[in-house]
Amino acid sequence: MFSGIIECTAPVLAAGAREGSLSLRLATGFPDLDLGESVAVNGVCLTVTERDAAGEALFFVGPETLARSNLGALTTGGLVNLERSATLSSRLSGHLVQGHVDGLARLSGQSEDGGTWRLRFTVPEDLSRYCVEKGSIALNGVSLTLNAVEAAGQGESDLHVAIIPHTWEHTNLHRLTPGDAVNVEVDVMAKYVERLCQPYQRP
Template sequence: MFSGIIQRLAKVEVAEPVGASLRLAITTGYPDLELGESVAVNGVCLTVTSLEIGGRTEFFLSPETLARSTLGTIEVGDAVNLERSVRLETRLSGHLVQGHVDGRATLVSATEEAGAYRLAFDVDAELARYCVAKGSIALNGISLTINSISQADVRFQVGVMIIPHTWTHTNLHALAVGDQVNVEVDVIAKYVERLCLPYLKP
């Protein structure tokens, strides 16, 4: 479990295909990681499979992870957002984030406003029912507040406002229009929907 508060930016050092899977290596900067521990990489919960002296950490990405997330197109040199899993005594500064990506979103606009940045993303319409204005969403693992929602055909658009700290301390600043990010909607909304389904059927 994560909180969506990015702790570090790191660059991909190895992105090596292993059949239909991928071996990923990153120097995370975490000195006390353990084998089997979970780390969110661009919002995707990955398991530490190897540790080297100097801090380089390896992860194994399955075909499902590659198909579901943007990590299927990741390249050496790309900057990724990192977050270690939260402890029970940790302050929950963001929101409950599982690291289980629901889909991808495409950046359609980014404008600066009084030092902050307003970003708009196209998201699959099937995720629209889990998004509400002033609710939470995780984009590339970053806990963000939804400021606006608009619907158009099979897509809908989510708007977020990014403060300067978040802009410079995550990989959002490196995005260009047309780039994709990982999306995880609020897990509480999904559980509420599931529990209510028996009572909504005619």
């Protein structure tokens, strides 16, 4: 479990595809990683399979994760957002994030507004139905507040978020260009509510 508060960004040292999976080596900067530890990489919960005292770590990315996330597009020299898993004593400064990506959004607009960056992401409606104005969402693992959710036509919706200078500078969101894909994890509470209400819906 994570909170969506990014601890650091890390360069990709190697990204090697093999037999439908991916081997990902990162310079995490965390010298005390444990084997088997969970780390959110661009919002995707991955397991540390190798590590050293310098903080370099190896992660395995399987076919299901590659199909749902943007990790398959990573190349050497890329930059990813990192967050280590929360503990029972952690402050929940963001919101409850599982690290289970629901799908992808694409950056469709950006503008600067008094030091804040306003970003617009386009998502399919099967994800936007879980999104509400002033609700929470995780984009590339970053816990953000939705300023607006608007229908965009053709089965898509636009999500509007505002990025403060600290988040802009300390995550990889500042590297995005229009058309780039980000990982989306909607608020899990919305999915539970939908599931619980299904037996009571009229046919």
